[in-house]
Amino acid sequence: MPESIFAAACSRIGQTVLHIDRNDYYSGDWSSFSLKGIQNWVEQQKRSCDDDLKYSQTDEASILKEGEYLLKMPLKAKNFKDIEMKFHIDENKEKAPTEQESYVQEKVHLSVTDGKGNPEAESGRKDEVNKKQIENNGVDPLPVDTNINYNASQSSSETQLQDFAKDENQSQSFTDQALSGDKEAENQTEVPLDLVSIDDSEKRTMEGNVTSGSEAQLEVENKGYMSSTNEAEKKCKDWSPSEIQKEWRRFSLDLSPKVLYCAGHMVELLIASDIAKYCEFKTVTRVLTLLSGKLERVPCSRADVFSSKLVSMLEKRMLMKFLTFCMDYEKQPEEYQEYLGKPFSEFLASKRLSENIKHFVQHSISMTTDKDSTDEGLRKTKKFLQSLGRYGNTAFLWSLYGSGELPQSFCRMCAVFGGVYCLNFTASQIILNKEGRCQGIITTAGQRIDCKWLVMESSYSPEEFISPTYPRSISRAILLTDKPLLPTDTQELSMLCLPCIDDPYRPVHVLELPPGSMAAPQGIYVFHLTRLAGDHVSVNDDLSFAVKTLFQEADDDDKPKVLWSMYFRQNNTSQIERSASVPENVFLMPGPGPEIDADTPVHLAKDLFQKLYPGEEFLPKAPNPEDIIYIDNAEASTSGANQSDFKEQSGDTDKTQNLDASKLQSSEVVYAEPSSNDQSAESSDQSGIVVDS
Known part of the structure; x- marks a missing residue:
């Protein structure tokens, strides 16, 4: 990068x-x-x-x-080694239909005509149509002669699909570009006849590509189905390796995942250079922590602190007072001077903070260990607080895809x-x-x-x-699961700093990406685990505490089930000599x-x-295309003149720019900088970046 x-x-x-x-x-x-x-x-x-x-x-x-x-x-x-990739689920030979699939099969009636126009028996349609029957009857792989019996009106079912689309759009951050790309991919895929009627059409609808009745060739006769889809979606799908492989285009898996501080240098550069127009972002909606063996949401903002049930009223005042101090800690050096060079945990203890508050500040806000110094902890805490609230109730952004x-x-x-x-x-x-x-x-x-x-x-x-x-390498894991860590009514993009019992100085950083982050299809969540590698220990063993703590070990466990995993070791080349x-x-x-x-x-x-390049501006904002003047050889070589003059009106003042024609060549670009009162000149603030919250 x-x-x-x-x-x-x-x-x-x-x-x-x-x-x-x-x-x-x-x-x-x-x-x-x-x-x-x-x-x-x-x-x-x-x-x-x-x-x-x-x-x-x-x-x-x-x-x-x-x-x-x-x-x-x-x-x-040779930056990667010890790579292990595998599925943790078996291929189901006869998979029982899910609740929503059974509902569709009961409510949707299809009748298929053969090549001669004679309708197939409805009971026979319930069985799978094999290739031999298709060839004998002359039925196309994509059924254009499919007749559908409805018990509900056309307008009623269209309204249901529109309502369903609204619900889906509220819980997902799919862009128009992504939708169009998915439709193109689907149009290029040949779908078997037996899947179009129920399975594939229903699957595409449930996974975010809401199609019209004519496109899906499917109508639902009961409004109750639409109200039951939200409950059905909350139940985990029984995935198989082949089904996951079919959705390969919808995955976006990072080798080195990084979040962006909302007020960090990367975000400021993206805005100042106008490169933000090439990216889209989603907010990290929650920071989690493991408190007394249970995952909890960390209160970060003022609203979170005073609405949280994890801390008492006294602790709320205590936390707000400390966070207020951290925002301007440089102005009060007497408060921390004697702890400079000492562990941040000692400074927190000196403030007489409760154990819960110290845990939140150290492991979730500053994300430091007992080895990190006080000045490092204060600096990281301030950086977090400065980023909080710029793009909503969060301190971090994630780049879509x-x-x-x-x-x-x-x-x-x-x-x-x-x-x-x-x-x-x-x-x-x-x-x-x-x-x-x-x-x-x-x-x-x-x-x-x-x-x-x-x-x-x-x-x-x-x-x-x-x-x-070389410094210590990095232990990495990418996991695909069937559900999030803490299920809620909406998709949450989560972060977690997990101290490990084997070595608390090397915490595991966990990043949870829902389908709305464009990292996976509907029903699958992506988890990134990152930890400084230990000495003489395998990657699996290095991350085993986090995996056993957060994910399912038995089938009757309520934790997320790992469907697929990739473990690898990455050289830490961030500090080369x-x-x-x-x-x-x-x-x-x-x-x-x-x-x-x-x-x-x-x-x-x-x-x-x-x-x-001392004295040069670092990545200035690109000019507006309307402010670019293209000059070719014919314009530059005006007879009897060595210079080409033009005037630019700016308010009541005339500005004259002289161009040396002898230095201009074909297709050379001259930038006419917009004036200060030009409405096309955007200021470098949060309006310059697109964030989907």
Whole structure:
């Protein structure tokens, strides 16, 4: 991600940018995949680099100049290992119909005509129509001659479908784009005859794609069915592996999931640069905690605190007083001065807070451990409180379709301003001169490309450039379940910081994504588990406490049931150490770390940009298309004039901008900045970002 942000900033000020990627997808270690995509990714991780990209046969004499030499770069990243992926459910041979399916079968009557126009017996339609019968009767796979018997009026059933659509839209955050994409995918899928009548049409309706009566060829005769769907939806569906695989397009699974602080640096950059228009967000609606062995919702805002039944009135005043202090703690250094450098937990104890309040502040608001210092805890608490309330009653945002959308949005901005992107294509060798400065690269196609600066993620770096010491790796798990942690009437996007009994200094961060986050189809919830890895322990054992505590171990358990899981270990490259042999014009960017938010990449990209281009504005807002003036050669080469003048009216004042025609080339873009009173110039506030609460 930091490379994408830096590339967009360079392209925005007119620099020539070539962004190459060894993968056939964007975002690298920050990427998001569909279910089939992540299965293919696992297979790629198991293959050797010889199966993908290869080193080119380079004729050094024809490519290199005097005094230059080559240094090999790795062609494949080795940031992931110990990957285990499997289903935890069996394929049901004869699955009993659910309550809503049984209801539909009782209330919906279908009669199918054969190829000669004779109606099939209604009792015979209840049995599955096999392929042999279809061929003999000449019935199309998609039944155009299906006649439906109704006992209810057309207008009544249309009203029911509209009411059902309203209920679905209130509980889901499906965008028009997503709906249109789903419809296109469905139109491309050939549906068998026996599924169109009840199963598939009903399934599509229940899962959010509400179709009209003519599209589904299905009408319901009783209004009672519509009122019973909400109760039926609350009951967990009995999923099978094949059914989950059929919904592979609806999944969006992150390798490195990150939330955004509502007032964090990433959100501010997205607004200031207008890159927010490429993304959509959903609020993290609740923060959970494990209190006395039970999951509880943490009161964060003033309204939550005073409406919570978890804390007494005395504790409510105590919590509000402490949070008010944290908002301006810098102005009261005498309150915490003696605890600087000491654990934050000691400072909380000095404030005589109750055990519940200390638990909420440490594990859910600041998300710190007993090792974190007081100044770190106060800083994180203030950051949380500053973000609270900007986009509703929450401190965090989640990018719809996954965190992988964020680096892609910066890549798009880079491409808009002339950046070139090449996937499945990378550098195989670095060209160095006798002074040790980078002159360029040799690609896997054997092509030489010269460059002024070379910026790369650490997995592209030769071993000589990185110190051999690495920080602790990261234990990760992605789980698909049949229900949320704490079921409610609405879909909740939840966060949880879970201290573990084996090592409380390494908590497990849990992120719960409902179907409304565009991470999974209806009826399935995605859970991301992240923890700093322990020494000499497997990923499964490292996360076992969280899995056993939060998820179902027996069939009679009320906890969410794990349907599918993927465990893996990820190298923590967030704190790399450059060796002394790194050329002065080569810069290594860290990868994702165990932190929960996406602010670190912004700092890294901005620091590097200001180092290489001091005085330049970092990712200014892109001009409005109406403010762009295109000048071609014919306009620039006006005979008898070396300059082209034009005037722009701004209120009562004339502004004259002089353009040097000799410096203009074909298709060059000149930006006429909007004036201060131009209504098209938007201010950088929360209106610049689309949030679906």
